[in-house]
Amino acid sequence: MLLTNSLVRTIPVAFLTLLFCCGNSAAERPAWNDSRLQGTPEPPLQLTVQRVHPNLVLRSPITAMDLPGTNRRLVLLQNGQVHTFEKRDDVAEMDLALDIDKANQTHTDELFAAARDLTLHPEFETNGYLYVVWSIRPHDVEGGTRVSRFRMTIPTADKPDADLPPNVPVIDPKSRLDLLSYPSGDHIGASLNFGPDGLLYITTGDGSLPYPPDVNKAAQDIRDLRGSVLRIDVDQTSELADGTTLPYRIPDDNPFVDVEGARGEIFAFGLRNGFRAAFDPATDDLWVADVGWERCEMVHRIVPGGNHGWSLYEGPHPVDLEQTPGPGKVILPEVVFPRSESQSITGGVFVPADLLFAADDGSLAGTYLCGCFMNGNVWAINTQSKATTGKPPVPRKIASTGLKIIDFFVSQNETTSEVLLVDHSGGIYRLSSNQSVGDYEAFPKRLSETGLFSDTKSLIPNPGVVAYRPDATMFRDGIRTVRFVGIPGQEPINPMRKRYVPGTVFANTLIRDVLDSSGNTKEIRLETQVLSYDGLNWNPTTFAWNEEQTDATLVPAMGATQTFRVDDPIWGKRDWEHRFYPRDVCVTCHNVANPGAASLVPENLRDESGPGSWSQLARAGFLVPAKVKAGHEMVNAYDVDQPLEQRARSYLHSNCAHCHRPAGGATSKMDLRHIRPLDQTALLGVPAAQGDFGLGTNTQVIEPGHPERSALIYRVATGGPGKMPRVGCSTVDLAGAKMLWDWVKSMPVAPDATESASEKPNETLQSMLLWRELVEAPPERSKKIVSEMLNDESVSHSPVVLGLLQPWIDPSERTLLVGDSPDLEALLALKGDAQRGLQWFYESAASQCRQCHRIGGLGKDVGPSLGGISKRRTRFEVLRGIVEPSEKIEPEWRSHTILTVDGELIVGRILQEDDDGVVVQQADGTHTTLRPEDIELKKSNEQSLMPAGLLSAMTPQEVADLLEFLMQTNEAGELPASN
Template sequence: MKVERVHPKLSLQSPITAMDLPGTERRLVLQVNGHVSTFDNRDDVEAMDLALDINEVNQTKNPDELFAAARDLTLHPNFESNGYLYVVWSIRPHDVEGGTRVSRFQMELPSKREIANAGSSDSPDLALPRIDPDSRLDLLSYPSGDHIGASLNFGPDGFLYITTGDGSLPFPPDVNKTAQNIGDLRGSVLRIDVNQTSQAADGTKLPYRIPDDNPFVDVEGARREIYAIGLRNGFRAAFDPATDDLWVADVGWEKCEMVHRIVPGGNHGWSLYEGPHPVDLEQTPGPGTVILPEVVFPRSESQSITGGVFVPPAAFDSSDNLALSEQYLCGCFMNGNVWSIDTQSKSKTGQPPVPRKIASTGLKIIDFFVSEQGPIPEVLLVDYAGGLYRLVVNESVDDSLAFPQHLSETGLFADTTSLVPNPGVVAYQPVATMFRDGIRTLRVFGVPSQEPINPVRNRYLPGTVFANTLVRDVLDSKGTPKTIRLETQVLSYDGLNWNPTTFAWNEAQTDATLVPAMGATKKFRVDDPIWGPRDWEHRFYPRDVCITCHNVANPGAASLVPENLRDATGPGSWSELAEAGHLVAAKVKAGHEMVDPADEDQSLEQRARSYLHSNCAHCHRPAGGATSKMDLRHIKPLKQTALINVPAVQGDFGLGADTLVVDPGHPERSALVYRVATGGPGKMPRVGCSAVDLEGAKLLWDWVESMSPHQEVKAVAVSDEETNQTLQAMLLWQKLSRVSPEKAKDVVADVLNQAAFSHSPVVLGLLQPWIDPSQRTLLVGDSPDADALLALEGNAQRGLQWFYESAASQCRQCHRIGGLGKELGPSLAGISKRRTRAEILRGIIDPSAKIEPEWQSHTLLTVDGDLVAGRILREDNDVVVVQQADGTQTTLHSEDIEVRKPNQQSLMPAGLLSAMTPQEVADLLEFLMQTNEAGELPVAD
């Protein structure tokens, strides 16, 4: 599906929610600044009419209060007769008691006579809806904070349901422990009757009544308004018209985004858990067994979930194959994707609902609403960036077939053999670039018109394209060195989304072919600087991996920033490109210029900061998708990067419980240095390279070592063997990185033969560069020893975390289990009932040995010569629907299919274990063996 802008001439500033205004032909919008406005529902409408300014109303009553934001608005079911509307809004600062308010206002709708007389000289505004500022009635309040929710929904029972957040900043999570506290309104779903008043226990009058069947009305110390607990930041909710169940989208913390089916009195987990992941099990839990979310999105797929509406039956043309009727829609504020969820799937199949991505909008989706003012219902999206959009069926049967299949067809190059760009496509060369296993890059970008782009302000023209050709020295069949192009990565902008694609170069180096969306691998012979000639595998990354970096927080090419080209004259400089009309002129602030990390004439700090920017800052920046709060952009002052003396919350890897990201003066104790130095657990960067960047890690070591210590050197407990071993390995790594490769290999061989030395993955990861690639036991490799893997004891909880979190995990790209993953292959839930441990392992090692008929793929050739490969989902006399390996669905007309052939090769690729440690494989197998048939994961009470 796709989106179309409605009311394109209307200027909105940070809209929060919008809706049709019953009894009129107007719409209402709430903006974050507290403005409630209405406007005519016409495509050519250019202006809104302000009905209420909540900030102004509050300033009149409480001039000392500082307005923060409006969060949601809903209308009373009897709005046309009583004019009641309800708003959630808050004041600053954090943790102000009563700083978040749910207030009722009354709107006066114009009469028919007023509408008829509107526009006269005596009463020009008679037909405009008006909100009486004196009608404000504060229903209830809770402390202000960062995550305050909130969503307002009237249920089928006529009661008002309110979602609240835990009120905390991201770090530390749920600092006030509100979400498990039934004596606190935060982190919950509330339920009140706004049609009646009542008396509180202390005798004060309440402007609402608490329903008698609320779950905690008889529990001592509980807030009786609470309907369910355990939410982090419930943001947008909807009632299922088929069951009256309330579905809430819940913004996650570090690992996932969640969608809950709310259970009365239910404990939905936070902050004991984030979805299935333990967070803080030491706190006092609230009542009830933890209820897992119905749907969990990994952070690689969604970074800030927004619910949600149920699609009316007549909303979309019944001829389309999307089958969206009565399904729940939710979206992502960060990447603009939209998913549909069949909330009835568990009752139909016994399996958890499977989210299906139906659109990539590129919008900052803050809300959905259904409009019924036209001939058929429409689903609309509210874009926080300032617009309203209609969700419509894409008329194109399959866009992927129209996309260029070869680099020569993209229009970027006049001659792909010599890589000569076409006019309008220009080369640029950053000062600092990513480490890519010895790969070099050739970069160009193209702008579709004479108007320059402005990467500094993230302003790009539709049709802007970046292309990055990866070049490496390899050995031919005779061992002779030669330089080849491996791939060209293309990033194109369609006006909403950045779309990544990859083209793999042919042997003749004359052209490159489009790589499947799921990626690929290819082996080459290279001259390793430590081990000499050896085989090396190059990975063409899946497009979903590319999107984790090229998202709304980091659009365009991460390398094209003024500080990385510098404002200097000469070929490829920012000034030259600006003078030629390709870029907007920009000045670089003194001291912010990036340098080549290998340039020893530059300062250690400049080199290290440039290295961190080019290798890490595409994720480690605000909303970049990383799970830490670091901001490693070069423009940020060091004290604002969250590097120095900040606890390493993502794991200490044996360095000690009080490990810091950067411990000044002590690189051997710094998690940052460890993670760049290791080839094992916790390796960074996760994407782009397989080898350890020894020069980069040495640079970071020297930089941290040059810092003045900020604290006393921590004593290492002699009894703490793991900590001693890790620190010893770090210190040994430092020595090995400074000597010749031959000497380092001899030292490591001797150390590994010492019985007292640890052979843990952490230690072996640090020594990996000097262990013969053919002898490394850290990774399973391409020839797994099934018997040895089956003999290892696994841990189910670690296996869950690997399945869900690891960048190397590809299982969830095709399989679902316990609400996780996708449905491109069979569900793994309850697989232990169908297969033994050994059968599961053999199925992973050789997936094509046995293919169940319903999961067999086919190759179809159309009369136009197009090849489509995938699993046949549905076919009748007219069409065949094919699900391809990347999850996309292609509909072909039966009469257009010339050849149809079953494939003997599984859609599941071989070699999935090669990048795993043996222990990770054992943990994964144990995880798969412990899940039940409903896909439920073992969770403690």
């Protein structure tokens, strides 16, 4: 039987029999139509997105648009293919109109790189002209970026084409006319727009890799087309002095036509990577979104002849003031986004005046919309506000889409207009009113109102909501769980491919034995954690059960706590505080790398025939069928009849892999997913990146055969400095830590481990060995041993030692620690001792600071030097920086996530970036070098490499001492003589 005893007691057996015997096909699965979990309890943003053309397969689309005079839409893919299709949401097929790559190969050996943008001539319906900007390989080739004109024809009954049905457009590759070119490179722009004057405007990038910035100094050089906005007349040609003919004409009123040596095509300059532009229909001004370097993203209102700053400045921030500037005073951007808000800006369209979204008061009409390629947010900017207020316009976030926004376009017909987004991941989306705007207060306040259960008191699910039971689950201080999933409609979900039906909901009820007022044991439900999928994001909420156990009430976003009386296996009857975690904490586990329910994988629902197994749920139509690879099965980590390594790998997956996986948010390189071969987990023989805690020199994450010297075992065994996991439990899982100890002990000792094995046991090593003895001994004996140690003044009372002994220290006598939510004002009010702080920093095994920061000659340079920090930061700023390390990250210390073409994710700080590649310093201090062609995607991270919670296991006085030391020490790590 796969269901827990708790679940059997909670749900009538007759109901389970009915639920799991109602057929073997998805068509017979009852649909869940009762969900009322729409949106979130917080006020949602004004707009959302809806997928259009969901049946089309779009591989890396770059731009899309309507074809005037037809009922068709055009899309340009990054690979150079131009497709058209009927403009209806249910369209399932596209027609290839042009393949630039294939056409280019017919008459040249050039290697096609990518298409960047496409636009139609204002007289497209008459002449069929369209314009494409595209590039060739390799990087930095003279003339490697081209703006080319092609001609499209549309067969009709009057002008048939034998190979095409009527109204299917085709582009003749032989019609290609290259208008102009400029050197290719990393940042080439580029965007194409016809202005109100009928002229073609082209944005170009500076051509450089990110570092060094603008290496060619092109953006301030008006002799170079790069880093500029160009303006040409494509309807005319012009003769040059040497007798050659330009396929375009340079307008006479272009700003630099009469400047000697200047390129007359330049309309404005000083852009880094102008990416998407739009003309304001109210003023005819051109607005360009400009991708920033390290500090900010920019939106410019282009001024004819204007110097828009790069690379003298990045927005308001100086970059290279030593170079020769271009003509004119630098014009600051109209809008600057800090990197905390946007990491790669994408412009932009103006909302048509006649477009009113539902629940819109008209404030969006005429505004400029832009988005972020990296985080999917969309902002509206009132470009006219400066004229009335005299202040720069302030962006207003109106949508959070989760898309890789690479373009916007407006679709108009006789009756309606709409704004659409192009998602580089492969789709087109319509911006629409968020129907939950104004209705967030209707979000269920009680579990009984969610639609998950027909009987909340008995926890009986509604039809279409089904129970499942994973074999391996997270340790939660002795808490048991009952899990359900609700899926609307009939389509099964595919967690392996991260494919979920919108409206899918996971519900996890936490159950624990507590003591009633008479001291008797009773089982109660503590909370039900709900995770709902809106099609883009996973939204967590928590419901706390009432004393009567009949219903549960929505917990505030910031979380809550509640105290219960429990029977502790070591300390007997005592008070225990249960923490209802804030919603933001839930997202640290249920993140983009680990969506949905972390436990719902085929390996964790064993392929057995009983209720709640993967095969049964697949037969019932809830899940897609899946086979588990032999040896990858997960098991109950506490079942001693199961193989030890399977128990250990199952434990690490359930408790650690939600963060320790590619893009999971952890700052180490470990990948602890159960499916990863052990030699690819970065566990064995890898240096401990976040501190050795006094275990000894050359401490490893796992040193095979030596659990007492393995950082992983220490961190699971301790309740003090470095405790893992940080979320989900407050006590040490002694059984789990003992099992991991035995697993590491069973590993063959590495042949080269003789030196470390002979190292003299130190304080931490001795405490680790003692911990193992205490785990095996009866609780009363272990408590007696620890009590005698604490009363012995010759025994160390360091945080590391006390952390390992914590389970056997009376809870009322445990040293008061700062904890996860420190009171900053109280800590600042304490008087610290700089000399004690110095000793803690340099000598304490609990100190993790020196693993990343250098003071004087000691430490590493993964993070900035702490020497003389008082000259750069106030006392409050230093403390706040330790408590919330991701709140403010200086550009040179910001980490990046890099996706290689082979699918590997590398997280670290970029030390060097040039034409030869990128050097990345990872959290453990190691360096990785990548060539430009190895990199698929690079994004700046909002999470610091420095982990949060470093103060949680320190006493308030230790924090005050450390802070005093940091504020008094100079660059050499020395304190004033008086200290």
